[in-house]
Structures are given as structure tokens and as C-alpha cells.
Amino acid sequence: xxxxxLLPRPLDDYLDRPTAGQFxxxxxxxxxxxxxxxxxxxxxxxxxxxxxxxxxxxxxDHGMFPASRHSDELVAWARSRVGALLGARGGHVLFxxxxxTLTAAFVRAAGAALGxxxxxxxxxxDHEANxxxxxxxxxxxxxxxxxxxxRGGVLPTESVTGILGPxxxxxxxxAASNAVGVIPDIARIAAAAHAVGARVFVxxxxxxxxxxxxxxxxxxxxxVTSAYKxxxxxxxxxxxxxxxxxxxxxxxxxxxxxLDLPDRLESxxxxxxxxxxxxxxxxxxxxxxxxxxxxxxxLLWDELxxxxxxxxxxRLLSPARGARRVPVVAFQVLGVPAEKVxxxxxxxxxxxxxxxxxxxxAIRALSPEDSEAVRAGIACYTTREDVxxxxxxxxxxxxxxxxxxR
Numbered sequence: 001x002x003x004x005x006l007l008p009r010p011l012d013d014y015l016d017r018p019t020a021g022q023f024x025x026x027x028x029x030x031x032x033x034x035x036x037x038x039x040x041x042x043x044x045x046x047x048x049x050x051x052x053x054x055x056x057x058x059x060x061d062h063g064m065f066p067a068s069r070h071s072d073e074l075v076a077w078a079r080s081r082v083g084a085l086l087g088a089r090g091g092h093v094l095f096x097x098x099x100x101t102l103t104a105a106f107v108r109a110a111g112a113a114l115g116x117x118x119x120x121x122x123x124x125x126d127h128e129a130n131x132x133x134x135x136x137x138x139x140x141x142x143x144x145x146x147x148x149x150x151r152g153g154v155l156p157t158e159s160v161t162g163i164l165g166p167x168x169x170x171x172x173x174x175a176a177s178n179a180v181g182v183i184p185d186i187a188r189i190a191a192a193a194h195a196v197g198a199r200v201f202v203x204x205x206x207x208x209x210x211x212x213x214x215x216x217x218x219x220x221x222x223x224v225t226s227a228y229k230x231x232x233x234x235x236x237x238x239x240x241x242x243x244x245x246x247x248x249x250x251x252x253x254x255x256x257x258x259l260d261l262p263d264r265l266e267s268x269x270x271x272x273x274x275x276x277x278x279x280x281x282x283x284x285x286x287x288x289x290x291x292x293x294x295x296x297x298x299l300l301w302d303e304l305x306x307x308x309x310x311x312x313x314x315r316l317l318s319p320a321r322g323a324r325r326v327p328v329v330a331f332q333v334l335g336v337p338a339e340k341v342x343x344x345x346x347x348x349x350x351x352x353x354x355x356x357x358x359x360x361x362a363i364r365a366l367s368p369e370d371s372e373a374v375r376a377g378i379a380c381y382t383t384r385e386d387v388x389x390x391x392x393x394x395x396x397x398x399x400x401x402x403x404x405x406r
Contacts, residue, residue, distance in 0.1 A: 078279030116142030153319030181328035232281030301327035
């Protein structure tokens with residue numbers, strides 16, 4: 001199976017369009033910075049899903065008739081594309097509704113091997129979805145959770161390696177913060193974890209849209225992501241290394257000999273249209289010049305952050321500018337609640353998100369007195385005009401505040 005078999009026209013026809021023409025959700029007069037919470041869907045993803053649902057090949061899998069065999073082939077193809085996107089060789093790719101659901105299932109399965117006194121390391125940089133399941137599982141198994149702390153807004157490798165020990169069984173870490181964009185050194189963390197016999201579970205949700213992922217170079221044992229953060233449908237995907245998959249099964253399942261890992265951890269009937277869209281989105285990223293896209297995003301992020309940093313009424317929740325990061329920035333307007341800032345920006349067509357972003361530890365570490373912020377993310381479709389619209393919108397808010405003070 002090839003991606004062009006799943007589309008009404010060749011994928012290259014979509015990629016030859018100007019970027020704005022590849023995203024049907026873009027509208028004139030609006031600027032979308034909500035990508036860290038969910039990007040716009042690419043036209044090829046939309047068309048692939050529509051063609052599948054409108055065609056004669058909608059069917060459950062594992063049947064002998066053509067439509068059912070197509071479903072089997074479609075899922076196998078999508079697994080191969082996601083595996084390639086994550087830089088994985090071998091192993092197993094699983095699909096689910098989102099990263100949160102997949103992580104919860106994985107942790108329940110992994111927890112069966114833990115006992116009293118075993119240790120799990122998590123970090124202050126992580127999304128709640130990579131914290132709470134481990135903590136809940138630890139309570140049930142009598143295990144201990146240790147927390148790697150941020151320093152100056154970053155996660156030094158030493159914060160993780162300093163709390164590893166002979167009882168450490170898992171390290172749960174993000175590849176890029178969804179709140180402030182910081183990128184920890186996953187390869188060094190994994191090497192230290194493996195040296196004490198631990199395994200490493202990586203949340204790559206915010207990394208995949210902006211970085212070329214190499215799970216093998218990381219030496220990760222499992223990597224999870226969500227396609228709707230990289231121009232795909234609302235779906236999640238996970239890669240698990242072969243030796244890590246051995247013995248993993250959900251505790252509520254009746255053990256079945258010979259079942260592959262997806263059959264053990266994927267619950268219920270596959271959402272074939274979402275799996276199809278995820279595979280198409282993965283193929284898109286594999287065909288892009290990722291380095292060029294990242295360089296362009298970085299320039300726009302730098303222009304945005306430089307302007308915000310020059311406003312005395314804006315507080316950036318950000319570590320030193322030299323820290324490695326993806327193009328995500330969290331900020332506060334002094335004296336104005338984050339919700340009000342987001343609402344004011346929405347009035348002028350600028351879409352941002354606000355709150356704690358399910359990353360309350362990271363926000364509190366950078367802003368102990370205020371647990372909410374405004375978040376803006378640069379996507380592949382972000383333009384300089386969008387960046388200026390956001391800057392102007394923030395300046396209008398801070399300028400009004402300055403006038404009120406007078």
C-alpha cells in the first residue's frame with residue numbers, strides 16, 4: 001500500500017501548493033497560535049479520511065473479503081509510517097484515542113512487574129498525562145515516585161540522574177515541554193537509566209511537530225505522541241521496543257498466548273479512519289524538509305519572544321534564551337488574568353490558549369505566585385504577519401494598562 005492509493009490525488013500535488021493552501025482551516029484575518037493544544041488538519045489528511053468514509057472499503061478487520069483485508073493493510077501501512085516518523089526500527093506501533101489514553105494503558109500493563117520499594121522517576125517538566133498514571137500505579141503497587149526538579153526553567157540531566165538508583169524501574173520524561181518548549185537530553189537520560197537497569201518512557205507529543213525524532217538514538221523503550229499535534233486527526237500513537245513489549249498486558253485481560261502487543265493493549269475496534277489520517281500525517285512530515293521547517297519556525301519564535309521580552313508589562317515564563325526548545329512560549333501580562341488576555345486577543349482574531357496546560361509543576365516552578373499563563377506556539381503555517389498580529393494584540397493590552405495607571 002502507498003499513500004497515493006489512499007488519496008483522491010497524489011500527495012505531491014498537495015505538497016506543491018503554498019503552505020496556506022494546504023490547511024483548509026486557515027481563515028483570512030485570523031492568526032492561529034493554538035498548535036501546542038492542537039494544530040489545524042492538513043488537506044491530505046482530510047481528503048484521505050473523507051474518501052475512506054465515502055467509499056466501499058469501510059469494514060472491520062480480520063475478515064476474508066476485500067474491504068476487511070483493506071482494513072488490515074491500512075493499519076499495517078499506518079504503523080509503518082508512524083514507526084518511520086519516530087525513527088524506530090522494529091518494535092510495535094499502537095494506536096488509540098490520544099496520548100493520555102495510551103499512556104494510561106501502558107502504565108497499567110507495565111505496573112504488573114513492579115513491587116513494593118521499586119522506584120519510578122518523573123519530572124517537573126512533564127504533562128500531567130505522563131505523571132498521574134505512574135503515581136496512581138505506584139500507590140497500587142507500593143512503589144515509590146521520585147521527582148526530578150527544574151533548575152532555572154530547564155531540566156538538567158543531573159536532576160534525573162541524581163535520583164536514579166538500583167530500585168529505579170522506569171523514568172517518565174518529556175522530549176519537549178508542552179508549556180514552555182524546553183527540550184531535555186533524552187539520550188543522556190536514557191543511558192543513565194539503562195545503566196541502573198531502568199527503562200525510559202518518552203512523551204514526544206510536543207517534539208514530533210518540530211523535531212526529527214530518532215527513538216533508536218534516544219535508546220527509548222517506549223515513545224508516545226498524538227497526531228492532532230502534528231496536523232493529523234484526533235488520535236494517539238505509541239511505539240514500544242521489542243524487548244520492552246515482552247510480557248506487557250492489561251491486568252483486566254484474559255492472557256492469550258501468541259497475541260502481538262497491539263492486540264494486548266489496543267482496546268476495542270480500531271478507529272480505522274483516524275489510523276488512516278495518522279498515517280497520512282506521518283507521511284507528510286516524512287516528506288517535508290524538517291530542518292528547513294524548524295529553522296523557519298525558530299526565526300518566527302525568536303522574533304515573537306524578542307518583542308514580548310521588550311515589553312515591561314510582559315513576563316516570559318521561559319528559561320535562558322540559549323536553552324534548547326521547540327517554538328512554544330508561555331507568558332503573563334502583569335496585572336491582567338491570563339483568561340482575559342486570551343479573550344482580548346481572540347477579539348482581534350489571534351488564537352492562543354491559557355491556563356496551566358496540564359503542566360502545573362512547570363508553571364509553578366517558573367511562576368510560584370501565579371499558576372496560569374498565556375501560551376503561543378509557532379506552527380508550519382505561522383507567518384510573520386501572524387507574529388506581528390500577536391505582538392500588536394499584546395501591546396494593545398499592555399498599552400491600555402499603562403494608560404490606566406496614569
